[in-house]
Amino acid sequence: MKKIMFNDKYGLTQAVLDGRKTMTRRVCKYDKPNETYDIVFPVFEPNDYDNDGNIVSPLNYAFSWKNDKGDFTGWNIPKYKVGEVVAIAQCYKSLGMNPELALDDKDGIGFYTKTKFAPGWENKMFVRADLMPHHIRITDIKVERLQNISDEDCMREGVEFSQEQYKYDGAKSYFVQNITEIGSRWNRMFCKHFGTPRGAFAALIDKVSGKGTWESNPYVFVYEFELVD
Numbered sequence: 001m002k003k004i005m006f007n008d009k010y011g012l013t014q015a016v017l018d019g020r021k022t023m024t025r026r027v028c029k030y031d032k033p034n035e036t037y038d039i040v041f042p043v044f045e046p047n048d049y050d051n052d053g054n055i056v057s058p059l060n061y062a063f064s065w066k067n068d069k070g071d072f073t074g075w076n077i078p079k080y081k082v083g084e085v086v087a088i089a090q091c092y093k094s095l096g097m098n099p100e101l102a103l104d105d106k107d108g109i110g111f112y113t114k115t116k117f118a119p120g121w122e123n124k125m126f127v128r129a130d131l132m133p134h135h136i137r138i139t140d141i142k143v144e145r146l147q148n149i150s151d152e153d154c155m156r157e158g159v160e161f162s163q164e165q166y167k168y169d170g171a172k173s174y175f176v177q178n179i180t181e182i183g184s185r186w187n188r189m190f191c192k193h194f195g196t197p198r199g200a201f202a203a204l205i206d207k208v209s210g211k212g213t214w215e216s217n218p219y220v221f222v223y224e225f226e227l228v229d
Contacts (some may be wrong), residue, residue: 001127002080003087004136007208011177016088017134019227027209030065030073032219037065037073061141061221065110078221085228087132089124095133103183104161123163133229140224146205147217154197156224158190159204162193174200 006012006024015021032039041063048057052223058077065073079223080086119126154174155161162173202214 003088003089012019028076028219036067072074087129088134091124091156135228136225151197154201176204
């Protein structure tokens with residue numbers, strides 16, 4: 001089973017578990033090099049289909065860029081497939097697992113190994129998917145430019161509407177939490193409430209994917225999903 005990671009600092013893992021976040025965008029590996037390149041899709045052969053007519057090729061939903069000279073960028077292949085159940089990565093410590101429980105794990109990514117904690121104890125990048133208690137199911141995949149996101153999809157990405165701010169001054173206000181600052185103060189960037197969902201999402205994507213991501217407007221895989229457990 002595969003696993004998927006959501007940003008904890010800005011509350012996205014919790015947003016998924018709460019059912020507020022039902023969509024995620026991941027930047028494609030190959031962007032359009034220049035205007036001489038056109039988008040191309042794989043051509044499937046009979047053996048790329050199963051007996052029910054479903055595409056089983058690893059290039060399903062893949063695309064690439066190619067110019068009239070035949071220059072080819074390589075395939076952008078989605079990491080997940082429609083219908084696939086994926087484990088939500090959470091570090092062992094956050095799940096309250098026993099740190100002294102030693103696993104027979106050849107990769108050394110159990111909870112506790114000999115005299116030190118394994119990486120998965122505090123870093124969910126190294127956890128085992130089969131030990132994760134929560135899962136999502138991929139329900140749809142599409143490709144689009146990042147800035148083509150709608151206000152509705154911004155909300156499905158984890159942006160929240162501030163009822164308190166609306167009651168205070170009557171203005172619509174949208175924000176994304178910085179979990180590390182709750183209880184002390186809001187992160188300076190995110191104590192600012194945005195007038196539109198897109199404004200809040202643009203700030204969020206620059207935080208989780210790197211400064212300038214929104215402005216560069218890359219092509220992204222859009223994964224829609226539902227919480228399984």
